[in-house]
Amino acid sequence: MGQQEKVATSLAGAVGEEISASLAPVDAELERRYPGDPGTRQPVHTVYVPGDVFDAGTIRSWGDQALAALDEHAPDAASFARVLGLTDDLAEPVYGRVRAKLEREPIEDLRVDFEDGYGNRTDAEEDEAAARAARLIAEAYEQGTAAPYMGIRMKCMEAPVRARGIRTLDVFLSGLMEAGGLPDGLVLTLPKVTYPEQVTAMVRLLEAFEKARGLTPGRIGFEIQIETSQSILAADGTAAVACMIQAAEGRATGLHYGTFDYSACLGVSAAHQASDHPAADHAKAVMQVAAAGTGVRVSDGSTNVLPVGPTAKVHDAWRLHYGLTRRALARAYYQGWDMHPGHIPTRYAAVFAFYREGFEQAAGRLARYVNRAGGDVMDEPATAKALSGYLLRGLDCGALDNGEVARLTGLTRTDLESFSAPRRGDLTASAQ
Numbered sequence: 019m020g021q022q023e024k025v026a027t028s029l030a031g032a033v034g035e036e037i038s039a040s041l042a043p044v045d046a047e048l049e050r051r052y053p054g055d056p057g058t059r060q061p062v063h064t065v066y067v068p069g070d071v072f073d074a075g076t077i078r079s080w081g082d083q084a085l086a087a088l089d090e091h092a093p094d095a096a097s098f099a100r101v102l103g104l105t106d107d108l109a110e111p112v113y114g115r116v117r118a119k120l121e122r123e124p125i126e127d128l129r130v131d132f133e134d135g136y137g138n139r140t141d142a143e144e145d146e147a148a149a150r151a152a153r154l155i156a157e158a159y160e161q162g163t164a165a166p167y168m169g170i171r172m173k174c175m176e177a178p179v180r181a182r183g184i185r186t187l188d189v190f191l192s193g194l195m196e197a198g199g200l201p202d203g204l205v206l207t208l209p210k211v212t213y214p215e216q217v218t219a220m221v222r223l224l225e226a227f228e229k230a231r232g233l234t235p236g237r238i239g240f241e242i243q244i245e246t247s248q249s250i251l252a253a254d255g256t257a258a259v260a261c262m263i264q265a266a267e268g269r270a271t272g273l274h275y276g277t278f279d280y281s282a283c284l285g286v287s288a289a290h291q292a293s294d295h296p297a298a299d300h301a302k303a304v305m306q307v308a309a310a311g312t313g314v315r316v317s318d319g320s321t322n323v324l325p326v327g328p329t330a331k332v333h334d335a336w337r338l339h340y341g342l343t344r345r346a347l348a349r350a351y352y353q354g355w356d357m358h359p360g361h362i363p364t365r366y367a368a369v370f371a372f373y374r375e376g377f378e379q380a381a382g383r384l385a386r387y388v389n390r391a392g393g394d395v396m397d398e399p400a401t402a403k404a405l406s407g408y409l410l411r412g413l414d415c416g417a418l419d420n421g422e423v424a425r426l427t428g429l430t431r432t433d434l435e436s437f438s439a440p441r442r443g444d445l446t447a448s449a450q
Contacts, residue, residue, distance in 0.1 A: 053312070054313060055313055062415050063353060064355050065355075066129050068135040069131060074154050076128070077128065081121065083360070084359045087325065087363060088117065098363075099112075102368075127168070132186050135171075151193075152197065169204050169206050170186070170187070174211070174216070176216075191231075205239075206238065207240065208241065208243060211242050211249055212258075215265070217262045221269055240270065241317075242274070245280050257304055259305055259308045272353075273309055273314055275301060276319060277292065281295060293346065294345060298319070319355055324358045325339070336360075340368045347372045373408070377409075380405045381423060385427045388427070406437035409423055409427070409434055
């Protein structure tokens with residue numbers, strides 16, 4: 019064993035106690051502001067459907083239209099792979115999983131839109147549409163035909179439409195309550211947020227609703243849509259989006275980038291408004307840093323190039339959408355918007371290819387970390403967390419199966435979740 023070392027110290031125990039006492043407020047602040055990822059499923063996309071268009075058959079209709087697009091423009095794995103540049107080993111697994119997904123769960127997150135996609139209508143018409151949306155969503159959850167996440171995008175908190183937005187939200191939430199209560203997958207989106215005070219106003223509005231309906235305080239969360247330059251950089255030079263997260267008082271669930279409103283706000287010409295424009299990259303990078311550790315997820319925007327028309331044009335649009343989605347995934351934007359049923363095949367193809375092509379390497383690295391087996395990469399606890407998160411996202415969307423993950427890692431889903439969402443002190447303890 020060798021000679022036992024003599025351990026010497028110079029500081030009295032009271033020194034450490036005093037330092038810990040002095041940092042207690044900081045410890046509490048870290049826990050409050052940066053609780054970490056919630057560990058819940060994050061949808062890979064959000065689909066927006068105008069309030070006057072949404073009906074009981076919308077989700078199935080989108081899936082059927084997406085399958086029809088595949089049948090017409092890429093009827094087999096080989097043709098689809100050629101369009102997107104998939105490798106031979108990925109062609110069949112990706113294509114088969116895309117078709118199965120479109121049949122089983124074509125939309126992961128649906129927002130009934132009462133903002134830009136709906137426009138300004140009479141009060142009676144919007145009241146009717148909001149009540150109808152509540153009834154149809156409640157019925158979908160009851161019948162098992164709902165998307166995992168569903169909700170509405172209301173009008174914003176700017177003066178001209180504020181009262182209308184508040185009323186629409188009230189009608190919608192009240193309709194859900196009358197139909198049996200708020201579903202677990204409920205998601206609300208507050209658009210065109212410019213000042214943190216508008217987020218605070220949304221918090222007060224939801225507090226009032228919860229009180230009126232006897233709900234648990236904090237039950238209702240919401241997404242913040244980033245569509246203006248002022249939401250990224252405030253007049254005093256601060257990152258306004260970080261202040262918005264704090265203004266939400268724990269209710270913010272996501273930051274969604276609005277590609278076209280934000281681009282137009284900066285004066286980007288229509289031909290260059292895209293999610294890979296440098297202005298878009300800057301905004302999303304600020305959003306990502308502001309949200310890190312807070313439990314708030316970041317979503318990319320959309321492309322307005324639709325896969326419609328002759329096959330050659332559809333293929334061009336598919337390649338564009340696939341490339342933008344893969345680019346976003348590499349930058350850790352795991353969610354985006356889809357504007358047309360024809361976008362869904364390439365959304366899932368990009369997501370499935372992303373997780374399947376990196377699956378074996380990620381599983382092997384995590385298994386070696388767990389077994390302390392070493393290898394050509396020296397991973398740390400933070401990397402183990404990233405590896406398990408990667409596998410969990412692949413499982414959630416259907417890119418991976420529980421059996422194949424367990425076979426290569428030796429871990430159950432519960433094991434993966436324990437790595438993916440550790441308590442604050444766990445990472446430090448694991449590294450010691």
